[in-house]
Amino acid sequence: MxxxxxxxxxxxxxxxxxxxxxxxxxxxxxxxxEFFGLLGPNGAGKTTLISxxxxxxxxxxxxxxxxxxxxVTQYAQARRQLGIVPQELVFDxxxxxxxxxxxxxxxxGLPRNDDWIDELLASLGLADKGELNxxxxxxxxxxxxxxxxxLVHRPPVIVLDEPTAGVxxxxxxxxxxxxxxxxxxxHTVLLTTHYLEEAEALCQRIAMLKQGRIxxxxxxxxxxxxxxxxxxxxxxxRELPADLAAQARVTGRIVQIPARDAxxxxxxxxxxxxxxxxxxxxxxxxxxxxxxxxxxxxxxTRPAAVGVQP
Numbered sequence: 001m002x003x004x005x006x007x008x009x010x011x012x013x014x015x016x017x018x019x020x021x022x023x024x025x026x027x028x029x030x031x032x033x034e035f036f037g038l039l040g041p042n043g044a045g046k047t048t049l050i051s052x053x054x055x056x057x058x059x060x061x062x063x064x065x066x067x068x069x070x071x072v073t074q075y076a077q078a079r080r081q082l083g084i085v086p087q088e089l090v091f092d093x094x095x096x097x098x099x100x101x102x103x104x105x106x107x108x109g110l111p112r113n114d115d116w117i118d119e120l121l122a123s124l125g126l127a128d129k130g131e132l133n134x135x136x137x138x139x140x141x142x143x144x145x146x147x148x149x150x151l152v153h154r155p156p157v158i159v160l161d162e163p164t165a166g167v168x169x170x171x172x173x174x175x176x177x178x179x180x181x182x183x184x185x186x187h188t189v190l191l192t193t194h195y196l197e198e199a200e201a202l203c204q205r206i207a208m209l210k211q212g213r214i215x216x217x218x219x220x221x222x223x224x225x226x227x228x229x230x231x232x233x234x235x236x237x238r239e240l241p242a243d244l245a246a247q248a249r250v251t252g253r254i255v256q257i258p259a260r261d262a263x264x265x266x267x268x269x270x271x272x273x274x275x276x277x278x279x280x281x282x283x284x285x286x287x288x289x290x291x292x293x294x295x296x297x298x299x300x301t302r303p304a305a306v307g308v309q310p
Contacts, residue, residue, distance in 0.1 A: 047087065083152075
């Protein structure tokens, strides 16, 4: 049994300058109760796929079902299965937080929903904001209200499209504690995020999109175990030698270089000494999801390890 099913979904755009394929034959299923991650660089097709799932866009070909309902031919039934938190901060400036949630409840035929609204406000740190006008809220508080709106009809499937982009640490922790509790209670969660540490910590399975195609699809643990190498991490205040720079990931002063065994670690250290580099805070750790993601996006995939679809 599946709760969300994408079957051979293709989306093409045509214009005076030619056509563009945003999604190319995308197929995968999400099981009930899963916490599923959809990852990819900007422009990979994630938001396009979610828009089709939500009924806000139409696939050029293929089909999408939610809870057994087709998102095109059975739109009303499919939409009731979904609670979607969009990337953009969209709100009505004429209503208070509580009024906004009551109106959203009314869309789904739930006129007496105050007990659940109270629980949402408390769980999302909005208990003291219920009577404030939406215009009075900070960006982070508005995003909390968007989450509450998505959950106000208790949907079995929760879709989070970059829910923590640009928000503070407190909101992230509050949000993930609440969403994880809902997931444990049986709600299915589909998450897109650029914070790969979130995906690694939360998601049981992950699909990776690149240029509109699925390039990896597997359990998070399998994706991580497929990265056989460890990572040599250190800080450096000067340029790396060109041969090491070609294989390194550099973030500010932090350098990460893959090393499959002790011999490779010693070879890297010897090359650093030879180049006059003095690494600080040296450590060796396993590859994380960001390492796996970058490897796959750069085209160095291993189908047996990452479950790439045919």
